[in-house]
Amino acid sequence: MMSAQRELGLEEAAEFSGTADAYVGLNWSYSRRESVDQCTRRYFLQYYGNTLGDAEFKARVQFLRSVKNRYLRTGELVHLVIGTYFKKLKQGKSLSADWLTKWAKDLFQKDRKYSAHIQAGGMASNEQYPPILLDEILNKDQESDLLLSHAEEQMLKAIQHFFASPTFSEFRELGAAPESYIERKLSLRGFPVSVSGKVDLACAKESNVTIVDWKIGSKSDGGAESLQLATYGLWAATEFGVIEENVRITKAYLVSQEVVEFKADQQAFANARVRILQDLERMVILHRYGRAGMMEAFSPNPQQGVCRLCPFREVCPEGKAVIHD
Secondary structure, three states: OOOHHHHOOHHHHHHHHOOHHHHOOOEEOHHHHHHHHHOHHHHHHHHHHHHOOOHHHHHHHHHHOOEEOHHHHHHHHHHHHHHHHHHHHHOOOOOOHHHHHHHHHHHHHHHHHHHHHHHOOOOOOOOOOOOOEEHHHHOOOOOHHHHHHHHHHHHHHHHHHHHHOHHHHHHHHHHHOOOOEEEEEEEEOOOOOEEEEEEEEEEEEOOEEEEEEEEOOOOOOOOOOHHHHHHHHHHHHHHHOOOHHHEEEEEEEOOOOEEEEEOOOHHHHHHHHHHHHHHHHHHHHHHHHHHOOOHHHOOOOOOHHHHOOOOOHHHOHHHHHHHHO
16 A cells, blocks of 8 residues: 655656645644554545545545544543533632532443443434443443443542642643633644644743643653643744743652643743644645545554554454454
8 A cells, every 4th residue: 555655756846835725624633643543544544535526435434534543532520520620610600529520430430331332233312412432332342341441440540639739739820810811713824724723821020931731540651741741832832922041841640649840941832843844744645645535544553552542453454453453
């Protein structure tokens, strides 16, 4: 299977990526660049699935795009709880930790019940905001109950620590401040496409800005995600009109009650701009084939860790094979 990069000659690729039309419909976000980094086949199905010609296959891909694994869903619920708490607080209403914890638990339980209903052949919900379909249940994972129960336990612990741990008291105060930004969408200038993201919490005090990125687990669970954090810093320096060194960017690990700071300076931000432009060089070449619905130009990259958490593995022979090896 030939990749888009190989199918295009280098000169043709350079000429194509330099045209304005090449960028139409393309945007950059950290989640999008992470997807293309992990597996270009997954990237195609996630972002270009609507270009598929086979109606039945297209419908299945569209369905699978709505499926989330336990990590994505519990992380989403933790962010929902924290964001709602701060937003209501700004409106003069204080929601209790017990109520919010129960709310998150009830939502996850509804997800589990609905997913089991769909997996058994039940009818889809006609609610405006139906429960989320969970990957572990739909794919009949033998340990789904255990995995989902553990994920729920971690989620509830993260919420409890957010409210009770002294480690996060400073961030709770910042989030409650009238001038703080909660779940603020960002957009960076100076790029050929929209560069977007969302900041969990940002607050300026005098000439300093603090940005907080909430995480469920511990710092040992994953990488530094330095590009994502630097993107937040680039936005904050412009948004608040401060120098780079006065932007404090933190990752708050709720379960392990750890705070990790990212070094924000001119070099880090310059590196981030270069990396985004490098991402776009790859994306714009693939974009040509994605818009044309040419899935064969997006080579799969089968890996146990990636494929097990990919919602499209049932329609990807390579993904199935690596999982069942």
